[in-house]
Amino acid sequence: MAMLKIEGPCRLEGETCVQGAKNSTLPLLASSVLCRGISVFHHCPRLLDVETSIEILEHLGCRVCWEGETLTVDSTDVTHWDIPDHLMRKMRSSIVFLGAILSRMGQASLSYPGGCELGPRPIDLHLDAMRKMGVQIREAHGRIDCNVRRGLRGTVLHLSFPSVGATENSLLTAVMADGITTIHNAAREPEIQDLSDYLNDCGADIRGAGESTIIVKGVKSLRGCAHTIIPDRIVASTLLSAAAITGGTVQLRRVEPNHLQPVLHVLEEAGCHLTLGKHEVALTAPPRLNAVQTVRTMPYPGFPTDAQSPMMAMLLKSNGTTLFEENIFESRFKHVDELIRLGGDIQVVGRAAVVKGVEKLYGARVVAPDLRGGAALVIGGLASEGTTEVLGVDYLDRGYEHLETVLSSLGANIQRVENDDAQNQQKTG
Numbered sequence: 001m002a003m004l005k006i007e008g009p010c011r012l013e014g015e016t017c018v019q020g021a022k023n024s025t026l027p028l029l030a031s032s033v034l035c036r037g038i039s040v041f042h043h044c045p046r047l048l049d050v051e052t053s054i055e056i057l058e059h060l061g062c063r064v065c066w067e068g069e070t071l072t073v074d075s076t077d078v079t080h081w082d083i084p085d086h087l088m089r090k091m092r093s094s095i096v097f098l099g100a101i102l103s104r105m106g107q108a109s110l111s112y113p114g115g116c117e118l119g120p121r122p123i124d125l126h127l128d129a130m131r132k133m134g135v136q137i138r139e140a141h142g143r144i145d146c147n148v149r150r151g152l153r154g155t156v157l158h159l160s161f162p163s164v165g166a167t168e169n170s171l172l173t174a175v176m177a178d179g180i181t182t183i184h185n186a187a188r189e190p191e192i193q194d195l196s197d198y199l200n201d202c203g204a205d206i207r208g209a210g211e212s213t214i215i216v217k218g219v220k221s222l223r224g225c226a227h228t229i230i231p232d233r234i235v236a237s238t239l240l241s242a243a244a245i246t247g248g249t250v251q252l253r254r255v256e257p258n259h260l261q262p263v264l265h266v267l268e269e270a271g272c273h274l275t276l277g278k279h280e281v282a283l284t285a286p287p288r289l290n291a292v293q294t295v296r297t298m299p300y301p302g303f304p305t306d307a308q309s310p311m312m313a314m315l316l317k318s319n320g321t322t323l324f325e326e327n328i329f330e331s332r333f334k335h336v337d338e339l340i341r342l343g344g345d346i347q348v349v350g351r352a353a354v355v356k357g358v359e360k361l362y363g364a365r366v367v368a369p370d371l372r373g374g375a376a377l378v379i380g381g382l383a384s385e386g387t388t389e390v391l392g393v394d395y396l397d398r399g400y401e402h403l404e405t406v407l408s409s410l411g412a413n414i415q416r417v418e419n420d421d422a423q424n425q426q427k428t429g
């Protein structure tokens, strides 16, 4: 069992490229199932969740191969319409395969997805949308069996919340349905736009992705195409937060500054100087950050919930008090107790967390509670005196491509070490 060992404090300095977006890659790979033939995905990150998607694709009958940072999926022959339970449990976004399999095969059988570390994550909006498009759904004993007897049909959908996953599944179900589907209150995240761009290049007719209303005109068939995955805005936010807490100067290449607006506002308010290029962001941080006004997580284009924990870590040593309000997930403060072990002063009341900046943080052994919470601990460790050991590295590997290598290249003293002790600690943690 691996852990990350960080000797701090350090000052990050230098430049690095940002990986492709995990939250684009997973739905893109799922949708390649219904784009018959060969799809080529450039700038594809090597992540545990991507490996799980590949296992699912191979189970369904697709052929998949890596070449550098390009992943090719050949979905000429799809032979299965089920996803085994152990693969569904590995990651929440396995549910996005449902719409793709249904559109391609007319039936699908899978179990409820795993990954409930952020609190309850129901899929009612996904299933309601599919029912309205003509899918018969039977839920029993943790399995979901879906059938399309009389064909998928276009309809008008109103999502009661702009859920990212439900928008993606609705798109994938509608794209080859008979007639027009209108999705109201759709999620507006850049990853939805990326999915729509890929599908349109494959022959789909989708308009309005990135806005609240998406209109999908069903087409008869889709073919594969080549697509470059957008940069990961959460990884970029994590690296900027890490640089900021260390008083560093970094330049991120291969980013989309527009996708980072709410995060960049907070960084500026904290006292960082930013220079934006077309696909670059340069940040210079002051020796000590200012506290900021309330950070409220909201659906895009609001402040992303996935950047909440990295930002909270960033402000642990700020000058003043910051209020965080989590509005997307019920249980997204699990990193707080671990940040307190590093010397952070944080109080949680319901959906709010109050962070009082402290002068110093001190290295400790901490356990990643989830993917982004794990990133927050690494950020805290970079700014702590002495040694920080971050256990639960598997979480980080689900969303960050070689995080320790990237941070080392920016001057951090961080390494991955194998440690049996770490495994025991994590099990009892």
Ligand code: UD1
Pocket: 022, 023, 024, 026, 092, 093, 120, 121, 122, 123, 124, 125, 126, 127, 161, 162, 163, 164, 165, 166, 187, 191, 305, 306, 328, 329, 330
């Ligand atoms: C996606 C992202 C995740 C991000 C989240 C919110 C991927 C792979 N993951 O997750 O990183 O944190 O968006 O930006 O893209 N909800 C329901 N019923 C549903 C679906 C969702 O009540 O059927 C609720 C959820 O419980 C949650 C909220 O809606 O409270 C947002 O969830 P959603 O936008 O669906 O997130 P995911 O697609 O799971």
